Amino acid sequence: MQQDGLILELQKGNQRAFERIYEFYSESIYGIIYSIVHDEKVxxxxxxxxxxxxWENSASYNSDKGRFFTWILNIARNASIDQIRSKSHKNKQKNLKADNFVDILENKSHFSAKTDAIGIKKYIDILKPVCKKLIDLLFFKGFTQKETAEELEMPLGTVKTKNRACINKLREMLVE
Incomplete structure (x- = not known):
């Protein structure tokens, strides 16, 4: 069954379609979640x-608004960010500094598998170092733009402008 048919079956409540989607996407999604929360159990x-x-919101997916994987990725990213912004997570991480974490965009063995899983590694490798850092902090680690500005010691407006430029550059490469 093709992906579009699988998605339609999922939206009809077909449990087997859901199982196939889980089999197809769970490893990639787990990798993205782990790269944000840095805790296997969480x-x-x-x-x-x-x-x-x-499963509960499959009817809200609309292919006219984007790819299915992107829809799932956004759900996973938002859930991960909610977790790391939660009070319990912050209390657990209180004594850890950012230096204790290895940047996933620079750590080839860790990041390579994650970006290969979602097919963007070759594009990320082409980006300038500042773009790699911004994407790492904003999208993979779940930092807010303000937190990113503080981490990189640059003005908030600069972070916003550079982020927009980096995402546009990545978008151009992906569309070509």
Whole structure:
């Protein structure tokens, strides 16, 4: 069954279609979640929550608004960011500094598998270092633009402008 047919079956409540989608996407989505939360147990819990949301909200997916994987990725990213912004997570991480984390965009063994899984590694490698850092912090680690500005010690407006330029550059490369 093709992906479009699988998605339609999911939207009709077909449990087998849901299982196939889980088999197809769970590893990639887990990788993205883990790259944000840095905790296997928490990542596994979020993954289950994400697929529950996919099951419950499949009718809200609209192919005219974007790819199915992007829709799932946004659910996973938002759930991960919600987790790291939660009070319990912040309390657990209180004594850790940003230096204790390895940047996933620079760590080839870790990041390579994640970006290969979603097919953007070759495009990320082409980006300027500042773009890699911005995308890492904003999209993979879930930093807000303000937190990114503080981390990179640059004005908030500069972060916003550079982020927009980097995303546009990435978008141009992906569309070519």
């Amino acid at each position: 990542a596994e819990e979020i993954l289950q929550d994400v697929f529950l949301k996919i």
